[in-house]
Amino acid sequence: MSKLLYSLPPLSxxxxxxxxxxxxxxxxxxxxxASGCTGTYTGYDEPRWFGSQSPVFCSGLREMxxxxxxxxxxxxxxxxxLKSTHAPCVAIIGSPVPMVxxxxxxxxxxxxxxxxxxxxxxxxxxxLAYYDVGQKSAYLALAKKFLxxxxxxxxxxxxxxxxxxxxxxxxxxYLNSIIAFLHKEHLNVGAVWGMRSPLTTLRTTPNAxxxxxxxxxxxxxARYLYQTFxxxxxxxxxxxxxxxxxxxxxxxxxxxGHHPPEKMQFAPPPKLESASHGKPSxxxxxxxxxxLHSASLRARLEQDNECEPxxxxxxxxxxxxxxxxxDVMFQSEQEAYETLADPTLEIVIGDPLFRDLIPRQSKxxxxxxxxxxxxxxxxx
Amino acid sequence: MNTPCIRLNVTEALTDExxxxxxxxxxxxxxxxxxxxxxLHFCSPAHGGWGVIRVAxxxxxxxxxxxxxxxxxxxxxxxxxxxxYRHKITYLCVDEHEIVLGGYSEEIARAVDDLMIxxxxxxxxxxxxxxxxxxxxxxxxxxxxxxxxxxxxxxIRLTRMNPIMTDNKMTPMLQVQKALYEFLxxxxxAPKNKNIIALGAFSPPQADSELASLIRFLGFDHLCHxxxxxxxxxxxxxxxxxxxxxxxxEGVAAAQFLNDERNIPSxxxxxxxxxxxxxxxxxxxxxxxxxxxDAGTSAPIKAHDYFxxxxxxxxxxxxxxxxxLKGMSVAVDQTVTASPFSLAxxxxxxGVNVNRIYANYLPTHEExxxxxxxxxxxxxxxxxxxxxxxxxxxxxxPLSQVAIGFEAAYATAAPITVPLAxxxxxxxxxxxxxxxxxxxQAIAQNQHSTLYQNxxxxxxxxxxVV
Numbered sequence: 001m002s003k004l005l006y007s008l009p010p011l012s013x014x015x016x017x018x019x020x021x022x023x024x025x026x027x028x029x030x031x032x033x034a035s036g037c038t039g040t041y042t043g044y045d046e047p048r049w050f051g052s053q054s055p056v057f058c059s060g061l062r063e064m065x066x067x068x069x070x071x072x073x074x075x076x077x078x079x080x081x082l083k084s085t086h087a088p089c090v091a092i093i094g095s096p097v098p099m100v101x102x103x104x105x106x107x108x109x110x111x112x113x114x115x116x117x118x119x120x121x122x123x124x125x126x127x128l129a130y131y132d133v134g135q136k137s138a139y140l141a142l143a144k145k146f147l148x149x150x151x152x153x154x155x156x157x158x159x160x161x162x163x164x165x166x167x168x169x170x171x172x173x174y175l176n177s178i179i180a181f182l183h184k185e186h187l188n189v190g191a192v193w194g195m196r197s198p199l200t201t202l203r204t205t206p207n208a209x210x211x212x213x214x215x216x217x218x219x220x221x222a223r224y225l226y227q228t229f230x231x232x233x234x235x236x237x238x239x240x241x242x243x244x245x246x247x248x249x250x251x252x253x254x255x256x257g258h259h260p261p262e263k264m265q266f267a268p269p270p271k272l273e274s275a276s277h278g279k280p281s282x283x284x285x286x287x288x289x290x291x292l293h294s295a296s297l298r299a300r301l302e303q304d305n306e307c308e309p310x311x312x313x314x315x316x317x318x319x320x321x322x323x324x325x326x327d328v329m330f331q332s333e334q335e336a337y338e339t340l341a342d343p344t345l346e347i348v349i350g351d352p353l354f355r356d357l358i359p360r361q362s363k364x365x366x367x368x369x370x371x372x373x374x375x376x377x378x379x380x
Numbered sequence: 381m382n383t384p385c386i387r388l389n390v391t392e393a394l395t396d397e398x399x400x401x402x403x404x405x406x407x408x409x410x411x412x413x414x415x416x417x418x419x420l421h422f423c424s425p426a427h428g429g430w431g432v433i434r435v436a437x438x439x440x441x442x443x444x445x446x447x448x449x450x451x452x453x454x455x456x457x458x459x460x461x462x463x464x465y466r467h468k469i470t471y472l473c474v475d476e477h478e479i480v481l482g483g484y485s486e487e488i489a490r491a492v493d494d495l496m497i498x499x500x501x502x503x504x505x506x507x508x509x510x511x512x513x514x515x516x517x518x519x520x521x522x523x524x525x526x527x528x529x530x531x532x533x534x535x536i537r538l539t540r541m542n543p544i545m546t547d548n549k550m551t552p553m554l555q556v557q558k559a560l561y562e563f564l565x566x567x568x569x570a571p572k573n574k575n576i577i578a579l580g581a582f583s584p585p586q587a588d589s590e591l592a593s594l595i596r597f598l599g600f601d602h603l604c605h606x607x608x609x610x611x612x613x614x615x616x617x618x619x620x621x622x623x624x625x626x627x628x629x630e631g632v633a634a635a636q637f638l639n640d641e642r643n644i645p646s647x648x649x650x651x652x653x654x655x656x657x658x659x660x661x662x663x664x665x666x667x668x669x670x671x672x673x674d675a676g677t678s679a680p681i682k683a684h685d686y687f688x689x690x691x692x693x694x695x696x697x698x699x700x701x702x703x704x705l706k707g708m709s710v711a712v713d714q715t716v717t718a719s720p721f722s723l724a725x726x727x728x729x730x731g732v733n734v735n736r737i738y739a740n741y742l743p744t745h746e747e748x749x750x751x752x753x754x755x756x757x758x759x760x761x762x763x764x765x766x767x768x769x770x771x772x773x774x775x776x777x778p779l780s781q782v783a784i785g786f787e788a789a790y791a792t793a794a795p796i797t798v799p800l801a802x803x804x805x806x807x808x809x810x811x812x813x814x815x816x817x818x819x820x821q822a823i824a825q826n827q828h829s830t831l832y833q834n835x836x837x838x839x840x841x842x843x844x845v846v
Contacts, residue, residue, distance in 0.1 A: 002478055002487040004494060005471040009457030010450040030420060034512055034543035038423045039846025040455045050425040050836050053772035057420035063544050066516060077420045081768045096449040097544060100479065100513045127451030128476055353461070376458040377840070 003332040007356035011315055012167055012373035013037075014125040015093045016045040017134025017217070019056060020166055021142070023048055025199050028087035028118075029056040030078065032103065033095035037127065044376035045131070047166050048195075055085040066101050071108055075115070082116055088199045089119040091138075099126040121145060131167050131373050132290075132318040135217035139163075139193055142202060143224055152206035152229060157255045159187050160208040162225075162233070163218025164194035167373040168290045170214075172196075178214070181238060185248060187255060193218060210234065210254035212247070216291035216318040234265050235322075237293055240300030243267060267299040271309040272326040283311040283326075286339070288350035289371050291319025297349070313339060313350075316373070333357065340364065351375050394418045396767035400737075400750070401758025407750065410764050411742040413547055420768040423846070425836070426790035427765070429715065430582045430802055431456055431845030432541050432556040436507050437465040438606040439560055439615060443503035444469040445491055447484060448511040452541070459845040470495045482517060485524045492528045492536070504612035505563055506536045512544040537562045550633060558633040560606060564619035567643035573617075574601040576669070577624035577638070579646060580631025583607060583804040590690065590810035591625075598666065598681075599673035623672055625649050625665060627807060628718045629743055645672070650745040651719050651803050653726035653812045655691060657748060659683045662808065690809035694816075698730035701816045704823055705732055708781035711792045713738035713765070715844075716785030716800050716815075721749035723784070726812060728757050736780050738765045738788045765791055782819065786844065789835050798822045799838045 015031055019041045022029045031038040038058035042049045049056075059074055078090060090112055094105060109122035121141050125134050139162070159182055164170040175196060179189050190208040191197045194215070205211075206229045213222045213235035222233035234250035236243050246264055253260040272283060285301065287294040287310060294312040301307040312319075313328040313336070320329060330336045337357045340348065348354060349367045351374040358364050370379035393406075394415045408414050433456040436444055446453050450473035460466040472491040478484040488508065496502060506528075510519065525536045539559035541552050557580065576595050578584035584605035585591045592603040600622060602608075609615040624646035626635045635646040647668040652658045662683035670681070710732055712720045721742070724734045737760065742750055753760060764770070765787050775793050783794035786801065798818050806814050 002472055002474045002484065002491075004491055005453070005457070005473060006495075006498065007466070009461065009466075010452075010454040010471060010473060013451030013454065015451065034546065035421065035423065036452060036455060036512075036541070036543050036846060038421070039427065040451065042423050042425070043428065043844070043846045044455050044458050051774055055768075055771045056423075057768055057771065058423055060416065060419070060421045061544060062417070062547050063515060064547075066544065073417070077418070077768070080418075081420050084769055085771065096452060096479075096511065096513050097516065099476075100516050126476070127449040375461075376454070378458060378461060 003334070005333050008333050008353055008374065009376065012045050012131035012376070013040065013127045014129040014131060014134030015095055015123070015127060016041040017131030017167065018091065018093045018123045018125055018138040020046060020131070021135055021138035021194060022091045023052070023054045023056065024195050024197065025089070025202070026054050026087060027199070028078065028081060028085050028090045029054070029093065030059050030091070031057070031093045031095060032059040032061055032074070032098050034058070034061050034097065037095040045167060045372065047171065047372070047377070047380055055081065055087055057081065061097055066097055069101070071111075074108075075112060078112055079116060082118060087118070089121065090116075092120065092122040094123060094125040096127045099124070119145060130316050132217040132316045135163070135165060135167075135194075136220050136318055139218055139221035140224055143205070143221055146199065146203050147205055147228070148203075149206060149229060154209065155188070155190070155207050156209055156257070157186065157188050158190045158208045159251055159255070160190045160205055160211045161192045162194070162211050162213045162221050163215035164192050164196070165215050165217065166195060168215045168293065169370075169372060170195060182251075185252065187251060193221065206231070209257075210251055212251060214292065216316070216322055219292075219318065219321050232260065234260070235292055236267050236299075237296040239296045240304035242303040243296050243299050266322070267295045268303070270298055270312075270324060270326065271302050272311065272324070283309040284344060284346040285310045286313055286345055286348050286350075287311070287369075288313040288336070288348065288354060289369055290314070290373070291316065291322040294319070295322040352379055396769040397761050397763035399758060400754045400760045400762050403762055404751070404754035407742050410762050411739060415764055416740060416766065417547075419766075421766045422768055422771045424765055424770065424787060424790050426715070426786035426839055426844065428844030428846045431459055432509070432539070432552050433460060433469065434463065434465070434845060435553070435556050435582065436509070436539070436560065437468050439505070439507070439563070439612070440606075440609055441501075441504040441612040442468070442507055442563075443495060443499055443505075444507050444509060445472060445488070445495065446470070446509040446541075447472045447474060447488055447491070447514075448509070448541075449474060449479070449513065452511045455846050456541070459843055462843045470499070479513060479517070482519070485519065485521050488521060489524050489528060492532065496532050496534075503534060505534055507559060508536060508538045510538065510540050510542070512542040514540070515542050515544060535563055553630045554633040557631045558637050561618075561634045561638055561642070564616055564638075564642055566641070567619060570620065572622045573620045574599070575604045575618070575621045576600050576602070577618055577621045577644065578603050578605045579624045579626045579635050579638075580628035581605065582628070582802050584627070585805055585807045585811070589805070590808045594662070594665065594686070595669070597686075598669045600669065619644075623647070623669060627651055628803060629745070648745075650743075651717060651807055651811060652745075652749075653717070653719060653723040653815070654729065654749055654752070655694075655726065657722055658809060658812075659687065659691075662687060687809060694809045694812055695730075697813050697816045698726070698732075701819055702731040704820055705782065707733050709733050709735040710782045710784065711736040711738065711780035711788035711794060713783075713785035713788035714740065715787045715802065716798075717803050717806075718743070719746055719749065721746045721753055723815070724760065725749040725753050725756075728753065728760075734760060736761045736763060736788065736792060738763050738785070738791055740764045740766050763791065782822070784815065784819065786835070786839050786842065796822050796826065797835055797838060799842060801842060801844075
C-alpha cells in the first residue's frame with residue numbers, strides 16, 4: 001500500500017545498499033537507470049564518493065532502450081568500460097525502470113560473464129525496498145559466488161568483521177577503532193565486509209575462526225557462513241561494559257577453538273520482556289535506528305546505566321532479528337508519528353530528522369543519533 | 381585510380397576528450413547524444429544542478445505532490461531539507477502492486493485529499509510530479525486531476541521527473557518550467573501590462589541589473605520571474621506580461637507555451653559572454669521589444685552605442701583579470717553557465733589561458749563560439765565529464781590552475797575554484813563582469829582545494845541536486 005511522507009525523506013534504497021557493498025571491492029558497478037538513482041547513491045548515500053577510485057556508473061538508460069529492450073547496447077558499454085577499468089568483477093544493479101520492463105538480470109549477468117570471462121553478479125533491486133535488504137543480498141551473493149569451502153585454511157585468532165556499512169555510520173575512523181579493539185586483545189582481523197577489503201581479502205573469509213556481525217544486514221551472511229563453513233558468529237557492538245565483555249568473551253572463546261554458548265551471540269533480552277510477561281508494554285525511552293546498533297545501545301542503557309526499560313524502533317526490515325515483540329517496526333512515517341505522540345514517552349534517541357515527527361506540544365527530548373540511511377549527507 | 385576508402389569505426393571515434401582543433405569537424409565525437417549513448421555515465425561528486433523540485437518550489441503558496449517508487453524521491457527530498465523547502469513537498473510512495481496493477485491514480489486522489497487537510501496554510505495550487513515509470517506505464521491522470529481540481533478548488537498541473545526522457549524533446553527541466561507557466565490563466569482581452577518575463581533563468585538578473593535597466597529604457601516596467609513573486613496571485617498576474625525573454629534553453633517549452641496558449645511573445649536570447657554575440661543578443665532584444673513598447677523612441681537604438689560604456693568596463697575588467705591570472709590555466713564547465721564556449725571565447729580573446737572546457741553537449745546557440753575557439757585556440761581540450769574514462773580521474777597534478785564551476789574543479793583538481801553555477805543572476809556584460817570579479821576574488825583568497833576538503837564543502841554548501 002502506498003504511503004505518504006510529509007517530513008522524512010524517502011529512506012536509503014536497496015540499490016544504494018548493494019552498491020555500497022561493492023564500492024571498496026572496486027567492482028565495475030552499474031546502476032541500470034537513467035541518472036537519478038545513481039545520483040542518489042553517489043551524491044547522498046555514499047560518503048566515500050568524493051575522490052573515489054571505484055568504477056561506479058550509471059547505465060544511461062533511455063526511453064527507447066527500455067522500450068526496445070536493447071541489451072546489446074548495455075553489453076557493449078560494459079565491455080568497453082571493462083577494458084579501461086580492469087575491474088575484478090561486474091555488478092549490475094536494478095532500479096524502478098528495469099523492474100517495470102522486466103529486465104532479465106540473471107540472464108544478462110550470465111551473458112556478460114560468458115562473453116567477457118569476468119565474474120558478473122546481478123541484483124534485481126527495485127527502489128521499493130530499503131538499503132539493508134540490498135546489502136543482505138549483496139553479501140550473500142558475494143559469498144556464494146566467491147567463497148570456496150575447499151580452500152579454507154582455518155587460522156586461529158582471526159576475526160572477520162561483517163557489515164561495516166557506511167550507511168550505518170562506519171567510516172575509516174570508526175572501523176579503525178573496532179580493529180584496534182581487536183588488536184588490543186591480540187586478535188587479528190581477516191576480511192571486513194562492507195568496506196575496505198578488496199575481493200582477494202573477502203575470499204579469505206572461510207579462514208577466520210569467528211565472524212563478528214556489526215550491522216543487522218550482515219546477519220544472514222553470518223548464518224550462511226556458519227552453515228557452509230561452520231564458522232561461529234557473534235552480533236553486537238562494544239557499547240558499554242556488558243556488551244563489550246559479552247562480545248570479547250565470545251570472540252576469544254571461538255578463537256580458542258571452543259563453541260561459545262548460543263545465548264552469548266546476541267545482546268541479552270530487554271527488560272521489557274521480563275517485566276511484562278509477554279504482554280505489550282511501553283517504555284519511556286525509544287531508540288530508532290539500525291537494528292543491531294539499537295539493540296546494543298539498549299543493552300548498555302539498561303545494564304550499565306540501569307535505565308528504565310528501553311524500546312527500539314526501526315524502519316528497516318533486517319532489524320527484525322534484533323527486535324522483540326515489545327519493539328516496533330515502522331511501516332510508514334505516520335506510524336512513527338503516532339508512536340512519538342505517546343504521552344508516556346520522554347526520550348527518543350534517533351536521527352535529527354525525527355524532530356519533525358514529534359508533536360509540537362510534546363516535551364520529548366530528542367537525542368541526536370544521525371543515521372545516513374535516513375538523512376543521507378545532511379549530518380555527516 | 382580509386383582513392384582508398386578509410387572507414388572510421390564510429391564507436392571507436394567517440395571518446396572522452398579531444399583538442400577543439402581536432403573536434404571542429406565532428407563535435408559529436410565528444411559532445412551530444414552519440415557520445416553519451418556510447419558510454420556508461422560517470423556521475424562525479426560535482427555532478428548536478430538545480431533540480432526540477434527546486435525550480436518548482438519557486439512558485440509561492442504551491443505544494444508539490446511527488447508520486448514515485450520511494451527511492452526516486454530521496455535525492456530531491458534531502459536537497460529540499462538542505463535548502464529549506466521540504467515542507468512544500470509531499471511524497472506519495474507507491475508500491476509494487478500499485479505499479480503493476482496501475483492503481484496509483486486512485487492513490488493520487490487519496491493523497492491530495494490528505495494533504496489538503498494536513499498542509500497549512502492550505503496550498504493555492506498543486507503541482508503533481510510523476511517519475512520515469514509512468515512514461516512506460518502510459519498513465520493518464522487527467523480525469524482524476526480534473527475531479528480533484530473541482531473538489532478542492534485549486535489548480536492542479538502535472539510535470540515529470542523522468543530522466544529516462546533526457547534524449548527526447550521534452551526533458552524534465554523543460555517540462556517543469558512549462559508546467560509552472562501552465563498555472564497562468566488564459567489570456568484575457570484586458571490590456572497587457574509593461575512587464576517582461578525572464579524565462580529559463582533559475583535565478584534571474586535582479587531589478588537593478590543591466591538587463592532590467594535596458595527594459596526600462598525601452599519603456600517597460602519590471603523584469604518578472606517566479607522568484608520575485610510574493611504570492612500565488614502575483615505569479616498568476618504574469619499572464620498579463622507584455623513579452624518574455626528566454627535567457628537559458630531550459631525555458632524553451634515554457635516560451636512556446638506562453639506564445640501559443642497565453643499570447644505572450646518571446647525571444648530566445650540565451651546568455652552569452654563574448655562581445656560579438658553579446659552585442660548581437662542585445663540588438664535582438666532591442667529589436668524585439670521596441671515594437672511592443674508604446675514609449676515611441678525617436679530613433680532606432682543600437683546596442684553598440686547603448687552598451688559602449690559597458691563594453692569599455694568589461695574590457696578593463698578582463699584586462700585586470702588577465703594580469704592577475706598571470707598566464708595561469710583556466711577550466712570552465714557547463715554547470716557554471718549554459719554558454720561555456722562563449723565564456724571561454726570571451727576569456728581567450730582577453731588573453732586568458734583557457735585550457736579545458738567540460739561539457740557533454742553543444743547547443744545550437746554555442747556553435748559560433750565553438751567554431752571561433754576551434755580556430756583561435758586549437759589546443760583547448762574539450763572533455764565530457766560523464767564519459768566512463770573520467771571515473772576516479774581526479775589527477776594528482778592539477779590539469780588547470782583555476783576552475784570556473786564545480787564539475788571543472790573536480791575533474792581538473794584545480795587549486796582554485798570559482799564557485800559559480802547556472803548563470804544565477806547573471807546576464808550581459810554585467811554578467812561577465814560578475815564572473816571576472818569572482819575569479820579575482822577566488823585568486824585573492826587562493827582557495828586551495830588540493831586537499832579536496834574545500835571543494836567538497838563548497839559543493840555541499842551550494843547544494844547541487846542530481
